[in-house]
Amino acid sequence: MRRSYRLALIISCLFMTGCFLFKTVEAAEKEQRILLVYDSLNIAENKQNDLDALQRLLTSYGVTIQTIEEDDYLSRMLFEQEFTGVITMINWSDKGLNQQFVKDRSSFTGKKLHIGSNVALDEQQLFSGKWQELSHRQFTLEDEKENYSQILSYKDQTTVLKDTAGKSMGQLRTQEIDHQVVPFAVLENGHGFLPFFDRKGAVFLKSAELIGAWLGIEQSYSPVLTIADLNPMKDMGVASTFQQALTKVNTPYIVSTTSVNQNNTTKPYNVFTDVLRSFESGAGVIFLEMPVVNNVNLNDDHALSQLLEQQISLLVDRNVFPVGFSTYGYWNQDAQYQADGLKISNTIILRENPSIEDQYYRAKTNNSERFGTAFYDFPYDYLAGITWNVNGSKATYQFPMPVTLSFSFPDTEKEINTIINNISKSPLNFYVVGQKKIQFDIQTQTQHIQLLNRRRYLNGKLVNSFNNVPNTTVSGAVFKGQFARFFNVTNVVLIVFVITTILILGVLFGFGRRNYRSKYIQKTGKNK
Template sequence: MRRKRRITLWGLLLLLVVGGGLASQSTSAAAATTTADRRVLIVYDAINPTVSGQKKLAAVQRLLASLNVKTQTERLSDYQAGQLTTRRYQGVVTLNNWEQGRLHNAAFVRDRNRFTGRQLHIGSGLSAQEAHRLGATRQRVYHQQFVLHDGGNWQLLPFSTDLTLLNGLSRHTQTFGTLRTQGAGLAPHAYGVVHGKSAYLPYLTADGFSLTVASRTLAALFGQSRTNRPLLTITGVTPYTNLARLRRLGQRLYQAGIPFAVSTTSVADNTTFRAFKRFAQTLSELETENGVIFLQAPVVGATNRQSGQLLEQLMVGQLNQLGQRQVLPVGISAPAYWNQDRAFRRHGLQRATNVLLLPNPATTTFAKQDNLGTTFTQTWYGLPLRSLQTVENGHHAPGDLSWAVPTALTVPMPDSAKGLTATLKQVTGLTTRWYDPSQQLTSRLTSASATFRYDHGSYFLNGREIDVGNSTVALPRFNPRRKNHVALKGYFQVQGWILWIFFTIVLVILVIFIILGRRIYRRMFFQNSKRR
């Protein structure tokens, strides 16, 4: 008896140890997953178009996506007390676009002061508590024009009416770029500042030299130190582009040894016309000249309940039509706001591992806006090359710049022979070491019936390597059935369930009455039989 008890006790002890170990491992894995998945909360006071507030907000969202950091964007007035905690967020960004508005949320300031995660303040309104975390003191300057210096590069900045700079930085503080005035009345000050888990940028622009320095500041704050090469990207290509000029551009870049990408729109209908065949053939030729293709997302004019389904059909149709003609895109390009929309992410961006986020158009139309920016295997920040033309270093503008995030230097498709000559002169004259997809890129893109894969210069379709220009491509047909939306569909469905339950109850009651009636009848029958 004692032996059985001992065996039982040892068995229970063993189960507790094993169960505890498994629970510990699962808890550790869950904690690691939670840490990796925690977002950065972006809180902005106002859009304020007079200072390009929307562009600044989109720039922060794109920079963090390029750093592989998920985000959640919140207006200051919508912030709820107790929302900012280290359990939910790994960091917070305060973006101040409207100092004159004096917008304030006491709950946010209180929670931010208690928050122990990473903090970044951009723009005016830096509090004394934030400056203390940066190990510095504040100095406000008015009506100055600064020159931003970084390494051997410098750029003259627009005139600023009000700027908050930092003094008394400790030797443990990381600084990025230096702001100097043209006169001798003000000492040089740091532009980007990182001290521990806190960082500060006195201003932010969505492009230009300042953006490259700001990106290095954000990368340092989030503990990323890798360097990247920029990817030359031709934008604005459509099926209606002058194809001879596009072929000429690709040939000249190939002859100059410059790898490149093309961001192009496409169509899913009328693909049997000769014009589309010539368009696809031109793109296929660019692929053989060390060029890669990004399929650009369609322009959104209006949305409704079926927008996600229609986008799915459109994207799949475009991909399949291109794939059948040996055009295998390596990723999706889209405006930045697409990453803030649940429908556009699910049916558009998330089918690709490589995504190029471009500046937003003047008008943005959402389908299911949720302001929850996600990440991809590689997210490119689209930066216009022309915004770097005023950078001076004695050589060529982007030649000696440091790229902290994957950056696509975009050049619009030339619309004339003169524009083609100017573009080629500008690009070939740069000393930049360009990103080479054939040496560095792996990507995967899926549609309903096909999977495109690119691996260091080799193309694969549904797992089979494709020799672009010499292979015959056959894709399974995909014919999505459009589901018609019926306004009263839910009403009739609920009504049907109610009727079904009602008749079931009635049937049960009838069966009970039948059974009871049968028993009563039999009892009466037996009683009458005994009387006789």
């Protein structure tokens, strides 16, 4: 009996150990580390945000990225860490590459992706087909599945790969009489090629698809409707009207907002949080935007972490439950922002960087952090120019990574109408926020906020669903105090006085003009 018991115990232990090792190996296989090498930011041609877009795109796929400019590349750097792949991004074709990097890349056995022109010989040999330089062309980019197409801007020089045996993704059709057609993106034997990259339009959509296939990640997501840039200084009357308009659209959405850690006992703060609760009571969820930073040195006592935790606690006290963060992409390229801010949330929206002058780093790093869910923020305006193949009322296209399709928060009722109209006419179906596919949660030292199956949990306990919260109406400001009556009467008197004065001046002007004309015009109508 004892032997049977021991044998069963040993078998159980071996089985559990095997399962643990299998899961560990499986997790290790899924985790990818990519070295992204670029030649230049190319600020002169306003292409610095293309690099930012590529970094955010890779993060949304859940890979670990190390970014380095080719001038800073040192010998053997590609082999010092366990990189699974390397990306060469040509952002300025007139600049050459570090030859030490080119040498190491040719010896690297992992997968490789080239973006742009100046394809080196070691990269050309990875693909079958014929390389060709096309000059002074305008293309139409067409999806190979015929989901969408777009006429692209004129290009001086384009490197293309023709007659390849690899997998073609998208095609470029010239605007000439013969309508020459060449592949846009190519994937062959685990290696990828993109002739150019853009953070907007069909080029971005097809580039994202190619990069996902290159990483070996197969997934699909409908975009999440997102309203960005709400803050306590906005007109809360307009915000309340907007909330009611969104309720009629009946589309789940994210509202990202900044908050405060002071003046939280004032009436404006109460009105602001009431408006946030009204968004939550409908189909909305709240994301907290990272605070505005400047060049003041905040590298002391983890001030950012304390500020964020205080803001979250104050919102929770008002029954507002943020379930994620929203921030600019460069925050994920800063070690202090990562450690003191972004680590609090497992769910994040990565937005396009502001201008270089408005980027303030504390401890810049080359390494990007990974998150449970990292949304790539794609402004709705970036869909402009795309022609969709609509099946019924909506296109069937889905993004290959988590995406937020965003609008800026409106300031007027006219802007509200424009946004609602664009949402209604959107060619894409929106994701239903709160489904199991995407994780939403924030973890501070004292609070764990989650959104599961469209229900909010605080420290594991279900909180109010807000179904009974009425629409917030924001009344006009009423002046109260000891001199309120005096100032109200004074205002009326001044208004009456000004109007009376204007009328009297108008009458005097009429008499004066008539007398002046009578001096020079005869009664017969002839001039003297």
